[in-house]
Amino acid sequence: MTARPRHLLDFEGWTPERLTALLDNADTMNQVLERPVKKVPALQGLTVCTAFFENSTRTRISFELAARRMSADVVSFATGNSSVSKGESLRDTIEVLTAYKVDAYIVRHAAAGAAHLVARYSGKPVINAGDGRRAHPTQALLDAYTVRQEYGSLEGKTVAIIGDIRHSRVARSNAELLPKLGAKVVLCGPATLLPADLAALPGVTLTTNPREAVRGAHAVMALRLQSERMSGGYLGSLQEYADVYQVNERLLAEAEAGAIVLHPGPMNRDLEISADTADSPRSRVLKQVENGQAVRMSVLYHLLVGRE
Amino acid sequence: MTPQPKATILTADEVRRAMTRIAHEIVERNKGAENLALIGVHTRGIPLAARLAAKLEELEGVAIPTGMLDITLYRDDLSEISHQPVIRETHVPFDLARRRVILVDDVLYTGRTVRAALDALIDLGRPEGIQLAVLVDRGHRELPIRADYVGKNLPTAKSELVKVKLLETDGLDLVELWDLNGTADQ
Numbered sequence: 001m002t003a004r005p006r007h008l009l010d011f012e013g014w015t016p017e018r019l020t021a022l023l024d025n026a027d028t029m030n031q032v033l034e035r036p037v038k039k040v041p042a043l044q045g046l047t048v049c050t051a052f053f054e055n056s057t058r059t060r061i062s063f064e065l066a067a068r069r070m071s072a073d074v075v076s077f078a079t080g081n082s083s084v085s086k087g088e089s090l091r092d093t094i095e096v097l098t099a100y101k102v103d104a105y106i107v108r109h110a111a112a113g114a115a116h117l118v119a120r121y122s123g124k125p126v127i128n129a130g131d132g133r134r135a136h137p138t139q140a141l142l143d144a145y146t147v148r149q150e151y152g153s154l155e156g157k158t159v160a161i162i163g164d165i166r167h168s169r170v171a172r173s174n175a176e177l178l179p180k181l182g183a184k185v186v187l188c189g190p191a192t193l194l195p196a197d198l199a200a201l202p203g204v205t206l207t208t209n210p211r212e213a214v215r216g217a218h219a220v221m222a223l224r225l226q227s228e229r230m231s232g233g234y235l236g237s238l239q240e241y242a243d244v245y246q247v248n249e250r251l252l253a254e255a256e257a258g259a260i261v262l263h264p265g266p267m268n269r270d271l272e273i274s275a276d277t278a279d280s281p282r283s284r285v286l287k288q289v290e291n292g293q294a295v296r297m298s299v300l301y302h303l304l305v306g307r308e
Numbered sequence: 309m310t311p312q313p314k315a316t317i318l319t320a321d322e323v324r325r326a327m328t329r330i331a332h333e334i335v336e337r338n339k340g341a342e343n344l345a346l347i348g349v350h351t352r353g354i355p356l357a358a359r360l361a362a363k364l365e366e367l368e369g370v371a372i373p374t375g376m377l378d379i380t381l382y383r384d385d386l387s388e389i390s391h392q393p394v395i396r397e398t399h400v401p402f403d404l405a406r407r408r409v410i411l412v413d414d415v416l417y418t419g420r421t422v423r424a425a426l427d428a429l430i431d432l433g434r435p436e437g438i439q440l441a442v443l444v445d446r447g448h449r450e451l452p453i454r455a456d457y458v459g460k461n462l463p464t465a466k467s468e469l470v471k472v473k474l475l476e477t478d479g480l481d482l483v484e485l486w487d488l489n490g491t492a493d494q
Contacts, residue, residue, distance in 0.1 A: 004392065021394075025395050028378075028381075028395045028396075028397070028398070031397075031398060032381070035431060035432060036431070036432070036433065037431040037432075039431070040381035040382065040431070041381070041382055041427065042380075042381040042382075042383075042386055043386075045387065046387070070381075301381075301395075305386045305387075305389075305392055305393075306386070306387075306389050306390060306391060306392045
């Protein structure tokens with residue numbers, strides 16, 4: 001296996017072989033989470049800092065639990081709605097935390113590239129928990145893991161991602177990750193929310209037609225539509241969007257039989273996904289949440305076990 | 309200098325006899341085979357546990373549940389090692405409560421693997437007791453741990469390596485002593 005990457009900022013430098021090993025180890029972590037004692041001593045003595053410069057509930061809790069399940073000490077730094085800006089103040093914050101002997105950082109920030117800056121300033125392993133519109137690698141990993149869990153492999157599978165692709169770091173990370181593992185990705189949304197440059201990614205196709213997108217798909221992911229996109233002039237109306245792009249049973253009739261439905265959460269029921277589809281046997285939304293913890297435990301193991 | 313085999317410690321017949329003797333000792337010590345369970349430690353403890361289970365069933369007519377244990381996440385050197393150990397499957401498909409568990413491994417050396425295995429096992433449940441069976445005890449303990457059942461006590465130097473080969477994993481049964489030429493510990 002090639003030298004392991006020091007960080008998980010995106011998937012650059014992560015080979016298919018290493019990504020597969022990471023997902024394989026997530027199976028073991030899921031087994032740990034089924035035990036009476038849901039904890040292993042693998043990261044005992046290490047301190048992990050969750051530095052969230054942007055609001056988050058589920059991702060932060062998922063990471064904190066994952067670190068604690070591996071016996072790491074966790075210190076949390078959150079600046080919801082703060083005026084922490086890129087550059088000096090972020091640098092100062094990270095340098096102070098590093099002086100407290102933090103061993104690794106989990107970073108969420110509204111600015112693309114912030115996790116890279118933390119990696120540079122701290123000199124410690126960094127996991128990107130979402131930076132602007134750029135990347136959200138652990139969400140993509142848990143999505144990939146959930147599809148793999150369903151079908152046994154990602155090889156030859158098609159994942160359709162429908163919604164606001166332009167502003168979605170989840171879509172970008174999935175478009176980068178899934179083809180590395182042998183899957184095809186179809187990105188679909190209104191033309192105003194579908195950046196043409198993504199078509200250049202290997203294994204990725206673009207379409208504005210949702211029926212075309214889901215045809216032959218083994219998994220269909222609905223992305224959360226943020227209402228502020230209305231004021232940006234990207235959409236005519238939310239109802240118009242829902243009429244065409246909502247993931248519902250009518251649209252899923254075009255997909256592969258037994259296709260599963262994914263959503264990174266939180267969901268706007270009856271906007272980007274119908275309530276009955278969200279609650280249907282096809283839905284793997286809660287399974288994604290469950291798998292998120294195991295995948296993040298595996299990421300921590302891959303980055304923090306072993307001498308550098 | 310490459311490591312060289314120095315001596316054959318156990319032939320296939322001797323491995324078989326040692327396992328048969330251990331099975332008899334287990335029955336004698338536990339007054340039968342009721343409520344026993346065998347758990348093999350990856351890698352070679354697993355086939356050894358399966359062999360003991362077959363032998364105990366032959367002797368006592370009782371099917372003994374067996375499981376496998378991976379101790380990677382319980383190692384005490386994870387922050388020190390340069391490589392990243394592959395995590396393998398832990399599978400214990402039975403309740404440990406009220407069972408006497410016999411932990412099975414191929415070589416007992418520093419005792420650190422057994423210490424990790426005890427931690428892993430206790431996280432899975434609360435057995436009535438835990439006993440330890442090993443094919444070879446080579447000495448050099450770093451922790452106060454000893455085996456209850458030993459196939460072969462073998463005094464060794466730290467510059468030596470005990471290589472266990474088993475039919476299920478290596479295509480033949482053989483235990484050899486190798487000379488590492490003073491390079492590294494096993």
